[in-house]
Amino acid sequence: MNESSSTESCVVVGAGPAGMMLAYLLARSGVEVTLLESHRDFDRDFRGDSLHPYTLELLDALGLAERLLELPHFPARLFRLHTPHGTLTTADYGKLRTRFNYVALMPQARFLDFLAAEAAWLPAFTLRMGAKVNGLVQDEAGRVTGVRFRDELGEHERASSLVIGADGRFSKVRRLAEIPAHPLGASSDLLWFRLPRHDDDPPEADVDLYFGSDHYVGLLGGPTDWQVGYALPKGDYAVARAAGPAPIRDFVAGHVPWLADRVHLLRDFAQTTLLSVDIARVDTWHRPGLLLIGDAAHVIPPWAATAS
Numbered sequence: 001m002n003e004s005s006s007t008e009s010c011v012v013v014g015a016g017p018a019g020m021m022l023a024y025l026l027a028r029s030g031v032e033v034t035l036l037e038s039h040r041d042f043d044r045d046f047r048g049d050s051l052h053p054y055t056l057e058l059l060d061a062l063g064l065a066e067r068l069l070e071l072p073h074f075p076a077r078l079f080r081l082h083t084p085h086g087t088l089t090t091a092d093y094g095k096l097r098t099r100f101n102y103v104a105l106m107p108q109a110r111f112l113d114f115l116a117a118e119a120a121w122l123p124a125f126t127l128r129m130g131a132k133v134n135g136l137v138q139d140e141a142g143r144v145t146g147v148r149f150r151d152e153l154g155e156h157e158r159a160s161s162l163v164i165g166a167d168g169r170f171s172k173v174r175r176l177a178e179i180p181a182h183p184l185g186a187s188s189d190l191l192w193f194r195l196p197r198h199d200d201d202p203p204e205a206d207v208d209l210y211f212g213s214d215h216y217v218g219l220l221g222g223p224t225d226w227q228v229g230y231a232l233p234k235g236d237y238a239v240a241r242a243a244g245p246a247p248i249r250d251f252v253a254g255h256v257p258w259l260a261d262r263v264h265l266l267r268d269f270a271q272t273t274l275l276s277v278d279i280a281r282v283d284t285w286h287r288p289g290l291l292l293i294g295d296a297a298h299v300i301p302p303w304a305a306t307a308s
């Protein structure tokens, strides 16, 4: 089915933080924008749960921060590395001269729900969930002029003066546009799981990495639990799985002693989620009629996202 649109319209592919934010900003400026998201909801676990001071300032400039921060979140003021030789504070957000002198830890799904609800008030904004882009429309000169996508009603084609690929690290749009992404050498993967937070846990343990000789573990504090990321050498998932949760429990108990009383709650490998860490970028972010943003254009490792 061909779908008409005004000449000054944009299609954004992917309603992650990059696509959702850009679609909101475009619609707020009066540009007609259609945001296509292949999933039916925003539920994603262990993803980009930190909103940094600068992001909060930007949201504040847009008049969004106050309402957003009414949602449950945890303010983290320190980013620290604990090594066998001592502790290094790499960022003390509390020293920033801003009202937002902390990192707000909030599930990405809630942040996306919030932005989607704000954007829904804008007449120029359309969000289509369950809409999976599978093709680019191009004119004879090779300019991208629209997308093809599939939803529960069938195949559609939508014209657009600009297509923005914000469809994440495995970007279909990037592949369709034949723009190569260059890997920059990730050396580890992460296994994420949760452990409950107790009232008497160290209050200052906010965003912390604990290093051993061959592994490290990262902690993100939430209002009710700790998100724990156990780093594996890249490609070692099968080896770790075969070994089961015991080595992970031992590492966490050995390096984060105040969690030793609850590591037994990690009973089964099925409680963990593997996140393959990538570091990659494209050389060219655009082609006539097409732009790549977010992870589709550049993927950074989680520790860099958290520290930045």
Ligand SMILES: Cc1cc2nc3c(=O)[nH]c(=O)nc-3n(C[C@H](O)[C@H](O)[C@H](O)COP(=O)(O)OP(=O)(O)OC[C@H]3O[C@@H](n4cnc5c(N)ncnc54)[C@H](O)[C@@H]3O)c2cc1C
Residues within 6 Å of the ligand: 013, 014, 015, 016, 017, 018, 019, 020, 036, 037, 038, 039, 046, 047, 048, 049, 050, 051, 131, 132, 133, 134, 166, 167, 168, 169, 171, 172, 173, 190, 275, 276, 277, 293, 294, 295, 296, 300, 301, 302, 305, 306
């Ligand atoms: C383990 C881990 C922890 C992280 N922690 C942090 C953190 O603490 N702080 C931080 O700032 N960042 C963090 N990041 C990075 C952050 O999650 C990503 O950088 C961010 O989600 C990228 O946003 P994005 O919008 O570019 O892509 P994504 O969030 O990947 O969103 C892409 C969207 O496109 C959709 N999509 C894909 N293909 C199609 C298609 N064909 N058609 C339509 N839709 C499609 C997907 O369903 C998805 O919703 C972390 C990343 C990882 C891996």
